[in-house]
Amino acid sequence: MSDNLLSLKHVSKEYSGNRVLKDINIELKKGEIHALIGENGAGKSTLMNILFGMPVIHTTGGFEGKIEIDGQEAHIKSPHDAMNYGIGMVHQEFMLIPGFTITENIKLNREITRQNPVSTVFGKRLESLDFKAMNEDARRALDTLDMNIDEYLPVAGLPVGHMQFIEIAREIDKTGIKILVFDEPTAVLAESEAKNLLDAIRKLSQKGIGILFISHRLDEIVDVADKVTVLRDGEHVATKDIKDTNKFEIAQLMVGRKISIDRSEGPNKNSSDEIILSIKDLNVAMPGERVKGINLEVKKGEIVGIGGLAGQGKLGLANGLMGIYPSSGEITFNEKTLSLNDPEAAIKSGLAFVSEDRKGIGLLLDESIELNIAFSAMQINNDFLNKLGPFRFRDSGKIRSHADKMIKDLDIRCTSPLQRVGRLSGGNQQKVCVARALTLNPTLLMVSEPTRGIDIGAKKLVLDLLKQLNTEYGMTIVMTSSELAELRAISDRIVIVCEGKVEGVLPPDAPDAEFGLMMSGSKSHAEGSEA
Amino acid sequence: MVEMKEKGKFSFKETVNKIGLPTLIIGVFWLILIITGGFLGISMSTLLSDTLKRAGMNGILVLAMVPSIQSGTGPNFALPVGVVCGLFSLVCSIELGFTGVTWLLMSMAFAIPLAAVVGFLYGKLLNAVKGSEMTIATYTGFSIVAAMCLAWLMIPFKNPKMGWFIGTGLRETIQLDAVGGAQILNNFWKFTIGGEKGIIIPTGMLLVFGVCCFIVWLYFRSKSGIAISAGGINPRFAQASGIEIDNNRIKANILSTVLGAIGIIVYSQGYGYAQLYSAPLMMAFPAVAAILIGGATASRAKVSHVIIGVIIFQGLLTTALPVANQLFEGTDLSEILRMIIQNGIILYALTQVKGGGK
Structure with a gap:
């Protein structure tokens, strides 16, 4: 048939009536690096769960469409099936056992064994390990990746970058590996490590392995991928050859215009020049939403939107100010210094917080x-x-x-x-x-993800309510949201947080591409704004 | 109770949900035993009198579970901690020569501050072992009972009413008759319903239980009590509202320990004996079982659960013994049966413990 290594054909999935994937088509050729990009909730992880036959898919009614591998329809019912079809995955969080050596980690559950007297009596489970052969295999896998590290070292204590490579080595050591999925592999890596990783990915693709590369870093995608597929709200927006596109276009496709929530009026009249909240070098140790030095000033009477992709630290900002997660920095609120790590003091000073975790913290x-x-x-x-x-x-x-x-x-x-x-x-x-x-009669209201998990009609009501609080009572509002559309609907200005820092501030009517680039932390968004 | 059960048979599902399955099963079982007992010719009024008496004796011990469950530390398996505080105060009060009502009041006066201090330390301990409170609590209870076994022997009490006839140390069982303390609360305003052999109502003891229930109920409507409950239901919510959860957990366990101490004093006077040494070892389990049967979970408990639970549980125990005696006359089986029933109930109730759900 075709030379497609993997093709996903008309894949759709719904969770209890809620359609999260609509008619996705992806084709991956031998030796191709295919990037997958999309905002949070665009359906990337659902797609990967389908590809790996994760139980969550099959316990919720399976999916529609079909998966073909080497032109043959594949029935992937479990991660084990996926492995037999030659699909491997490098996880974002490492699945390694720290106390084991590199070899042991690479060979875990696929050990090479030799018979011994005990095992002849009691069966295969008790055969002795052939460390020599295992080390050789591990060495070969590591060499493929140009890793000159000794295979007998324990994993604990290795730098993060190396651990990532060991994960990859484990995948390529599996015989018959054809497709390798990288899920945000560079998220935890430093820049130089990320570069090494991208080189390794290129090398793997030259060996004929098809690579699915999930990332939100546009620069990387443009750098390494051959093709890119953009998902948005579970829909397949576009698949393009990298050489026919550029990151501005990808950014625009990724953000797009969603359900438009109309901006009712012009610039906010309440906003004064008085600075009510000033944040200097705020660091918050919120797991998964780490803030690493945010500087921000909020004027009295304005609505500030905080946007950015998940995991970049936008949620950490409000949680840090409210003392829910350990934080440090210098905060002046209402001309007084706000003591951090003290929820009571924060509330007493006139801050109020509507948490993103409604069912967990909120109620x-x-x-x-x-x-x-x-x-x-x-x-x-x-x-x-x-x-x-x-x-x-x-x-x-x-x-x-x-x-x-x-x-x-x-x-x-x-x-x-x-x-x-x-x-x-x-x-x-x-x-x-x-x-x-x-x-609580707050002077400043912080709202995180106010419309998460509520239906569209109610979304509008909640946003209207916030707007009304602002216009009628002059309340200063800091709204954090993953949904750009709603930030644009009511904010006076939008602060984009990326990698725990403020990446930039945009007016609500700035073009999509600019938001997209800023959210992806693309280095050159300055020139993007001119484009 | 009886009426409630009969109604339960009609609108079945709704009633089951409302009352809770464990409460219903144990309640129905009790009912069956009472009916069996009736056929066997066991005196109903004796059964009911005993049930009331035992419920009154155990009530405050069961009530001690409410604060600890509400604060999120789970059922207070370390109830023996409060119990030994109460026992210690009780023997101190005897040692100092108090008798009658003075003895009772002084015992409580000693017990409350002592239990408060010990409860504070115990609360600190629980804060250090978040996540495994129930196990730690059980072993704290065991350890303290063992440690107190030494103390009972070694503290140089002089009062002959409590010592061994030869040697030093306190007796295993101290007769409270000797200080005029036996049934002192039970007999206060005691009356009988239905003539000479009718149901005996131990008014004084039930009043004390009622007052304690009321105080606990009221406390959980106060600012501090609401904060404790919120911390128990959803620690992160409470924390985000600026509540010091650790302090609240300590407060709740102080309250629980104090109730445990008062509870054992009331229990001992009702029983007529103060039991030292290893007697407090297993005190926690019937109390935990009772509140769970009453409809509480490991994370939510109300005063109503205490009252319902203690009546059903103690009622079942008091009924089971004479019924078993009649059924298996002349054998040792009745004692074994009693053990099976009591521990079976505890086991059943504990399997109903759910982490956080309803």
Whole structure:
């Protein structure tokens, strides 16, 4: 048939009615490096899960379309099948056993064994290991990658870059490996290490291995790939030859125009020149969203949008300020120094936070709406309490009347203030979170991913609510979101965070390509803005 | 209780959900035993009197589970810690020569500060071992009982009412009759329903239990109590709201230990004996079982769970013994059966412990 090593044909997938992949077609030739790019939630990982036959796919009803390998339809029902078809994967997080040597890690569960007297009696499981042969194999794999490191060293203590290579060595040591998937391989590597890795990837492709390369770093993709496929919201946007395109175009395709949420009015009139929040060199140790030195100033009365790809640290900013994760830096808020790592002080100073992790941090799911709304104010500001000697008891009457007012003001759809928040829809839960934050009477409201996991109609309501708080009450809002469209809908300016730092600040009406380039941390976004 | 069970048979699914399956199964089992007992000619009023008495005796010990569960440290398997505090105060009070009501009040007066200090240290320990509280708690309980075995022997108490007849150290079982302390609460405002052989209501003891329940209920409606519950349900939520979770866990375990100490004093006076040495070793398990049967989980408990749980659990135990005695007359089987039933219930209740779910 064709010379395609791997082809995905009309692949679609839905999770309980929610279509996450729509008609994806990807073809990978022998020795080709095919890059896959897309924002978070574009469907990259679902696609890879399908390719590897991960149980999550098959327990949720399988997928539509078919996978062909070497022109033959392949039925990949489990990761083991995937391995037999010659598909290997280099994970973003290393799956290595630190106490084992490099050889042992490479050969784990595929050891070369020799018979011995015990094993002749008790079976194959007890055969002795042929370390010599194993070392030779490991050596060969390492040599392929130009790694001049001794195969008998333990993995613990090796630099990160080396560990990545050992992962690769393990994959290429598998016999019959045809396709290798790299999932954000350079995310954890330093620049020079990343360069070595890209060289190794090129070399592997020259040996005839087809490579699927997932990354959000545009520069790398343009550098190493032969072809690029762009996914957006589960849709196959385009597949292009690298030589026919450039990173500006890819960036534009990646960001695109999504469901447009209209910007209702022109520039914000509330915004003054007074700086209410000034952040200097903020570092936050939030796992997966590390902030490494953010500098930012927020003016009174504005809506600042914080954007960027997942894992780049945009979420760490608000979490750090609120003292939820350990942080350091110099923060001035309302002309006072804000002490970090102290949630109580942060709330007392007039910051309020609606967390991105609604069900985790944001709500007491088994408790009533009214308790959720009143809780923080009760604990921090001593509102809603009756004093009785040294003790303070909840003032149920006041809590109820305040909850009723909030339910009315924010239009929370519920049966009563006593309903458990766990029973509410996502949008209404979000409103409860906002209600709790507002109950604290904050001067600055931080909202993270306000529309995550809620349906489109409710999204609009939540955004309108934020906008209304800003215009009517002059509340300063810092909104963090992965959805560029919603940032653009209400923000006065958008700060893009990349690799834990501020990559740049853009007006909401800047072109797509500029956002795309900035989010991918492409070095030359300055020239991009001129293009 | 009986009425509730009968209703349960009609709108089955809803009622099961509302009452909780463990509560229902044990409740129905109890009901069957009572009916069996009725056929065997066992006096109902004796059974009910005993049930009330035992529920009153054990109630506060079960109540001690509420603060620790609510704070997120799980059922207080280290209940013996509070128990030995109570026992120690009790013997100190005897040693100082108090009798009657004074003895009781002084025992409690000693017990509360002592248990508070010990509870504080125990809370610190739990904060150091987050994630494995239940196991650590169990072994803390075992260790402290063992350590106190030495203490009972070595502390130079002089009062002859408590010592061995020969040698030094405290007796294994101290008769509280000697200080006029036996059933002192039970007899307070005691009355009988239904004539001479009717149901005995130990008013004083039930009142004390009721007051403790009310205090705990009230506490969990206070600012501090709500903060503790929030920390237990969702530590990250509480932390983000500026709550010191570790302090709250300590507070809750102080409360739990103090309740354990008061609980054993009430228990001992009801029983008529103070049991030292290894007697407190297994105290935690029936209490944990009772609250779980009452409908609590390892992460959520209410005062109502305590009341329902202690009545059903103790009711079942008191009923099971005479019924088994009648059924297997003249054998040693009844004692074995009692063990099987008590431990079976505990085992069953513990299998119902779920991490965080409903």
